[in-house]
Amino acid sequence: MAINITLPDGSALQLESGSTGATAARAIGRRLAEAAVAIRVNGELRDLAVVLADGDAVEVITADADMGRAVLRHSAAHVMAQAVLDLFPGAQYAIGPAIEDGFYYDFHIGRAFTPEDLEAIESRMAEIVAADQPFEREVVSTQRALEIFADQAFKREIIEAVEESEGAAGVEVSLYRNRGFVDLCRGPHLPSTGRLAAFKLLRTAGAYWRGDEHRPQLQRIYGTAWESREALDAYLHRLEEARRRDHRRLGADLDLFSFPPELGSGLAIWHPKGATVRGLMEDYSRRVHQTHGYQLVVSPHVARADLWQQSGHLGFYAETMYPLMELDDGDRYVLKPMNCPFHILIFASRGRSYRELPMRLFELGTVYRYERSGVLHGLLRARGFTQDDSHIFCMESQIGEELQGLLDFSLMVLRDFGFEAFEADLSTRPEKFVGRPELWDRATVALGEALDRAGLAYTVAEGEGAFYGPKIDLHVRDAIGRRWQVTTLQVDFAQPDNFSLEYATADNTRERPVMIHRALFGSVERFLGVLLEHYAGALPGWLAPVQATIVPVADRHHGYAGEVAGALEAAGLRPEVDLADDTVGEKIRRALTHKHPAVLVVGDRDVAAGTVGLRLRGGEEARGVALADALERLGRECRPPR
Template identity: 45%
Template sequence: MNALVVKTEDNLETLRHDTAHLLAQAVKELYPDTQVAIGPAIENGFYYDFAFAEPVSTDALPLIEQRMRDIVERADSITREQWSRDQAMVFFSLSNEPFKTELIARIPEHEPISIYRQGQFTDLCRGPHGADTGQIGLAFKLLKLTGAYWQGDHKQPMLQRIYGTVWPTQTELDSYLKQLQEAELRDHRRLGKEMDLFHFQEQAPGSVFWHTKGWRLFQRLIGYLRQRQTAAGYQEINTPDVMDIAMWEASGHWEKFGEHMFTTQTPDERVFALKPMNCPGGVQVFKQGLRSYRQLPLRLAEFGKVHRYEPSGALHGLMRVRSFTQDDAHIFCSEQQITQESLNICELILSIYRDFGFHDIRIKFSDRPPQRVGSDTVWDQAEQALIQAMQTSGLPYTHNPGEGAFYGPKLEFVLRDAVGRDWQCGTLQVDLNLPGRLGASYIDADGNKQTPVMLHRALFGSLERFTGILLEHYAGWLPFWLAPLQVVVAPISEQTEAYALEVAEQFHSVGLTVESDLRNEKIGYKVREHSLAKVPLLIVVGQREMQDGQVTLRWLHGGHQQNLPLAQAVTELAEQNRFPSCLSTDRTGQVENP
């Protein structure tokens, strides 16, 4: 048994695809009446969808995994064959594989029908695959069993999906499984419940019900961004959530994105759409009045609520929703200003991520996708402008071919969190198409009408998703300035309750979010409860603190404790509550925040 040598991303994808077929082979050997659907390689692993004759439970996963290991030991050869359409239809019809026959019917007439065999298992697949099952090795693990509609359509049959992961070596597998365990402990959905931040419910799938503390956190993020944008020369606007569908037809969104849009028809038979993106609205603001080159670059920022239909199976807490807030901005500039504006945006984005504790950041350059608007000449110009900006900045970047927006190339900013996961957040896109399509123009220095370039820019991307990323990155223990409830004041006894309320008012007066816990419970109980809710600071006041005008600060994450005069604690905690980019560089004598 020779494990497949994995040196490139393509080989890693082949390994994961091989293992998906290995899973299907094992299932068919154990449950011969099962119908197989699709089984692609995905990030960090693979899955396969099945229609079992009788639904199976997670108890079946160890049995299936052991059969997979047996097949690896057998080293069944993997061979490719090319069949005629009729031959493939007859074979899979007689094999009672309706999902395969449906896939064959969708294959264009001119495309060959590719079949792979391994052991007694035969599958419809483009490939490529390795030479035999022995090359897969044993560094794989089945992870979970979920439901999934066929082709992601809720009107289609519900199937059972088995997820797994596979790696070139056991060491890499062990490392990934450890990462999964840590990620589970940090799951933002569990933290959201424990911290009383938000919830979801079926009456509004993919939309967030923000609780008081969660909304406070959300608004704190907006306040931070608003301050950074204002300092960087942005003007804030707001555009309608609902616009006539003619707007989206003119912009090209309806043609390229229509299946993901929510629409409604009014009694007068006008058709409107909930906006999936903010950019057409931004163009409408730019178009009001005659614009001069002297006004460029014009930076218009918007915290716009957008709505996109995501399949129900794709929804995942704050990370994948149907309604979310984008921290968009649209910079209208001349072609000569693209490079400098792009450099400014990159600098702003990287500075913001550092403020939130992200220092491992990767930049990807994505060029023209297969489906796009605009001529190749325009795309050449836009792509070259963005590449020039990156070369001028000296920032390293990688190429992500074919993944640009339908209207222009883009940069993607990918953050690596505390447990080694990557999150694509900020974006910068150069658009030489949409302003012209929507009739935007300005007058140049010679008095001629010109079409502006529009730079699309997002910092967090989705504020909802970034909130989820922050919660998982910090395991709920957010930085003090960001915590939705920063301080809880707890008296030792009834005799110190009045002093506790006075202390709480002092902190509240300087802008801290503070609550008093006057319940007749022991301090140990309160420590455990507020630790679960991820409150960073518990201030304990007893007779001694009351007599001396002091407070005892107990940092719940790490257990560090301090005793300070009340006035000093108020002053120094107020300083810590300022946005990071505004904090004084002289932090001598500050209250410790482990």
């Protein structure tokens, strides 16, 4: 008896009846069989040991494919759990999935793991890998599974959840066994532990069971696994590269900002160079908003508690707000965590006509949020930060067009700062919500259409929206492929109600406007942090705090260096003259390590000829460049995007 299977290229392959995925891989090629870790049968990822049926569409998955790596990492998680159970008898094990770039497993051993524990676990894992134990799949009833995991409370909870979701007891679950170790698991897995070529345990962390902070905290071990030693090394190198780009380190090295403990957690002070950069970002932001239909507004940092009561913040957001300030006369004030109530008050300050809509108010508004101490992370998560915040008041009928325009505007801004790859999340109506469902649906559809028309890939986060409206989050990919959330476009059906906002229609009736919140950078601080990591500190010319260092070869060239600096300044550039008592090489090195875009060396020949030695970022170097040419060239390098 023979069966026929189809391969991804459409070709057919005849195999003996009873053939497995592994057989199929071998039939296609020896090297493929060696690299194979799993197989996709009719779209479903399965073990290589799966028995194929006549007519199956089959795709062999290798270890260097994303799906293959996930299998590899999942198996690595099993091996790690096996090692932990070997070394810590009585350990409880919870869940251990593959994640981006690695895997983790959560355990309860009655204490935390130490670095020595990790080494021991890693050694034990190496032994298990060397033993090349086969992974064997087994399907059992949930009753049987509950017996097998009688002393594993977390596993029992998972099994019970399976029964519940299936609506009946007695359904089946799959297990994977390899020599003495058994885990509840959907699979698939590697054929055997010996296929784990390269792995490393990275760190431990506390993690709540089921991600719920009211439930027990488990000990999580993170690890990474790759298809080869080379791939693992490349990954570890990538981690090192990420560390090198850490904006907190760059902020100190480049003298941009600092977080002195005296100030308080999560609060930055901006040194002259850092203030220059953020000033440039803010100038750009104000400029493009003014030329794209926005009106600039300004609001104070504190406001009466009553305002925050009316906006609902004291009800829903109080935890994240700095505590109330009580004044002598009993009046209570709050430091602002958001700008929206102020913009609403501006809208409400007089009667509004449909002719004024959409009304787009923009502010670089500094807000303060009392974030939980454990979440703070440099500029990326601070307690005081400045939002490039806008609130748009429009008619229901304008939502679609407005969102489209907003998205285009957002992408223009992000591209201006050098980002090229974008991804979006569309968060839809949650179970608890305010507003009319059909309005929600229309807005959600409008958000989706805007994304489609902009050609943006997006994932729908079903039910993840805030109770007051759907939203789009935009993410950028940085130079080393990391994903950062920046822009948020949030539709709001609640605030106009809270403040009874209205406008006069063409028929002279009153209608309630819809509000859209949006921040493009997210926050100026956060966005600058992302930029620093993206550019590894080497900001584009127009954002560099110092655009050119002028290096006099000897003391007698100081005068001419000053003249050159004057010429640059007159051309609107930001030069710095290095008058230090150091060699030329040392001054060059200093300028380069400070990531300045250009170095201008001036010596005897330049003084005589009115030239400079021009060295640009990226290694381009020329001697005897006429000052006018150098100015022209620098002007080009440092021109703002608009």
